[in-house]
Amino acid sequence: MIKIKNLSKKFGSTLSLDDVSIEFHQNDSIALMGANGAGKTTLIRSILGYYHPNTGSVLVNGLDPIKERQEVLKNISFVPQLPPPIKLSIDELIDYIEGSANVKREQILHYANEMKLDIQFNMHKSFFKLSGGMKQKLLIAIALAGESNIIIFDEPTANLDPKARDDFYRLLDRKQNNKILLFVTHRLEEVEALVNREIYMDFGKVVSDEKI
Amino acid sequence: MKNLWLIAYLDLKESIRAKWFLVYSLVFGGLIALFFIVGVTESQVMGFSGLSRLLLMYIQITIIILPIFILITTVRSISGDRDNHILEYMLSFPISLKQYYWGKVIGRFITVYLPVVFAMLIAIIYGAIKGAEIPWAIFFLYTGLLFALSSAFLGIAFFISSFVKSSEVALGIAFFIWIFLLAFIDIALIALMMQQRFNEELIIGIALMNPMEIFRVAAISLFDPELTVMGPVAFYILDTISQMFFVLLSIVYPVLVGLLFAFLGFRIFTKKDLV
Numbered sequence: 462m463i464k465i466k467n468l469s470k471k472f473g474s475t476l477s478l479d480d481v482s483i484e485f486h487q488n489d490s491i492a493l494m495g496a497n498g499a500g501k502t503t504l505i506r507s508i509l510g511y512y513h514p515n516t517g518s519v520l521v522n523g524l525d526p527i528k529e530r531q532e533v534l535k536n537i538s539f540v541p542q543l544p545p546p547i548k549l550s551i552d553e554l555i556d557y558i559e560g561s562a563n564v565k566r567e568q569i570l571h572y573a574n575e576m577k578l579d580i581q582f583n584m585h586k587s588f589f590k591l592s593g594g595m596k597q598k599l600l601i602a603i604a605l606a607g608e609s610n611i612i613i614f615d616e617p618t619a620n621l622d623p624k625a626r627d628d629f630y631r632l633l634d635r636k637q638n639n640k641i642l643l644f645v646t647h648r649l650e651e652v653e654a655l656v657n658r659e660i661y662m663d664f665g666k667v668v669s670d671e672k673i
Numbered sequence: 674m675k676n677l678w679l680i681a682y683l684d685l686k687e688s689i690r691a692k693w694f695l696v697y698s699l700v701f702g703g704l705i706a707l708f709f710i711v712g713v714t715e716s717q718v719m720g721f722s723g724l725s726r727l728l729l730m731y732i733q734i735t736i737i738i739l740p741i742f743i744l745i746t747t748v749r750s751i752s753g754d755r756d757n758h759i760l761e762y763m764l765s766f767p768i769s770l771k772q773y774y775w776g777k778v779i780g781r782f783i784t785v786y787l788p789v790v791f792a793m794l795i796a797i798i799y800g801a802i803k804g805a806e807i808p809w810a811i812f813f814l815y816t817g818l819l820f821a822l823s824s825a826f827l828g829i830a831f832f833i834s835s836f837v838k839s840s841e842v843a844l845g846i847a848f849f850i851w852i853f854l855l856a857f858i859d860i861a862l863i864a865l866m867m868q869q870r871f872n873e874e875l876i877i878g879i880a881l882m883n884p885m886e887i888f889r890v891a892a893i894s895l896f897d898p899e900l901t902v903m904g905p906v907a908f909y910i911l912d913t914i915s916q917m918f919f920v921l922l923s924i925v926y927p928v929l930v931g932l933l934f935a936f937l938g939f940r941i942f943t944k945k946d947l948v
Contacts, residue, residue, distance in 0.1 A: 509765055511947040534767035541765075545758040548687045560679045561768040587690075600762075 462486050463508060463611065463641060468517035469665075470503050477503040479665035480517070487610070490642040492652050495662035501645045504662070505613050508643075509539060521611070535562070538604035542615040542645070544596035546589040551580060551599065554588050564607045572602035576628050593620040605632055612636075615645040630655060676768050680776025681783070684750075688784040693746050697785070700738065701792040704731060709799060724800040725808045728793065732815050732892045735789060736885060739819070740826045740854070743785050744847035747830035749840040750777055751942065756840050761948045770943050778831055778935055786823045790816055811895055814920065818888055821927035825884040828931030828938070835938035836945065858886045873909070880906040884927040891923030 463485040470478040478500045485491060493501050506512050507519050510526030510533060519526055526533040547554060558564050573580040576598040583591065591599070597620040604612055618626045633642070633655055644652045649659065661669040688694050708727045751774075754760040764773065793815060801807055829850060837843040857879060866876050880886045890907040894916055910919065 506761075506948060511761065511764070513944075513946055531767040531769055534765065537765070539762070539765035541758060541762050543758065545762045547759055547762070548690070549683060553683055553686060557679065557683055557763070558766060561676055561766040 462522060464518075464520045465504075465507070466518050466520075468504075468507060468519060469515045470507060470512055471515050476665050478507065478514075481665070481667055482517075483660070483667055483670065485611075485641045485643065487639055487641060488637075489658055490637060490656045491644065491658045491660055492649055492656040493643060493645045493660050493662065494647065494649060495668075499662040500665040501662055502615065503665075505539075505615065505643065505645060508611075508613065509534070509537065536609045536611055538607045538609040538612045540597075540600045540604045540612075540614045540617050542619060544588075544593065544600055544620070548587055548589060550585050550587055551591075552584045555603075558603055562607060564603065568606035569602055572605045572632065573599060575632055576602050576625060578602065594622060594625060597621055598625060601629055601632075605636055610639065611641045611643070613643045613645075616647070617644065618651055626651070676772040677776045677779070680768070680773055681780035684777050684780025685783055688746075688781065694784060694788075697742055697746065698788040698791075700742070701735075701789050702795065704734060705792045705796045705799075708796075723805050723808075724796065725811055727796055727800070728808065728811050728815060729892070729896075731793065731796070732818070733889075735819065736822075736858075736889050736892070737855070739789060739822060740885060741848075741851045743823060743826040744830050744833075744851055745844060747781050747785065747827055748833050748837075748843040748847040750781060750831065751834040752837045752843045753834075753840045755838070755948055758948070764947055770947075771939070774831075774835075774939050774942050778827065781831075782823065782827055785827060786820060789819050789823070793819075814895060815892065817924045818891055821924045821931075822884060822888045824931035825927035825934075826931070828934035832934040832938035832941075835942040854883055854885045857883045858889055877906060877909060880910070881922075881926075884930055887923045887926060891920055894919055894923075 465481055465483045468478050468481045469476065477498075481500070481504065493504070495501050503512065507514060508521060508526060510519075510530045513527060521533045522536060524533050549557065555566055555569055558569070559566055570580055578595055578598040580599065580602075583595070588596065588599070597617070601617060604614070618629060621629060637655070642655065644656065646652055657673055659669070659671050659673060660667060705727070708730060713727045713730060749756075751760065754763070764770075793812065797807055797812055830847065833843050833846050833850075837846065866879075880890075886906070890910050893907065894911055914922075
């Protein structure tokens, strides 16, 4: 469970999160929407423990993501909006994930295969040299391979072709039970079939929160 | 602990593949090769000859270029990762900030230190093959001094990297620090300060605080302290402080400076927003 209470975050004079209080429970599958600058990314980064809040608190399964980041992040998988230009080879990246998050290599290979990504052939290639779609598929495979009970997707299908999107939805459908899935998206129709809760943010506030 | 070495190992592998590392290694290896090609070991100037002269020339050039190389290649280590969202992804895994930061420091230290020592080692091996006398005392002193200088500037670079938001700013600060410290070695500003009759304790104090000046003076400390090429402050230091004490100081002090800045950088890294 994620419990956010009176969370505010300022960057200079810009208030990015304004007294946000919200809870996410097991089996919640949430579409987090809002215009650019609404505070969506700040909210997920606060959950991941990247930001020190000005006021308020974030608790993930009762733990503070800044003070107990390792314990908290054991239960979170994250797929960023744009795959970062990581210079490591895929093999080295998997080594890092195996070592740090205890995710099994076979599981990553399995989900990569399910996403129709020929990972074996590209194992010694630098991650940043893969195409945008391939990178995104690999990041999705890594997120699904973990045993985390919270998965955060920031515009996960932005780089995917329709076939890969279908693979992604199919795999998610299987992994949905007893988890919190949080999709940051601009297009509700892309995740509509997967979500049971819609949250709209604007000017750093939650302006609407509906179960569907 | 396992993750610390994993980060160090991955950073080392990533750095070795980078173009800057190739240039970096070629510069230091090329310097040694150039010295041999132009016959530095066969010539004699002001009492220096053979491998001693070669190593002395190498270290004099290293004083200038090693700090800036370390600063510009390392200063973007964390700030660059922050800039292009690598940090956001890599830190979404359950790795402690301590392991991430110090792993990066260790990996980068090996990357910057080994090529400069290898270049000297190649000089020694090549010199031995050609039958030259090996100046072991100078070699070991320079190995220690390069370790100390690398530590100092690596710590400063990580400190800068931990608080700047963009890598362009980090580069700007790195250049400023390099120019500033370069200006305070006694061939430049300190000579000017003496001319302007500044208090000598102040001048010596400033000189001793500068890791580049300490490195420079220590590098020539095994030679004749009467040499005028040393500069006024170097002469004063070597004339006042015992050689053994100064050599120890020249290794311990820059290492402490590096550790201090690296720890400050770590404090900032953990206390500030990560991305």
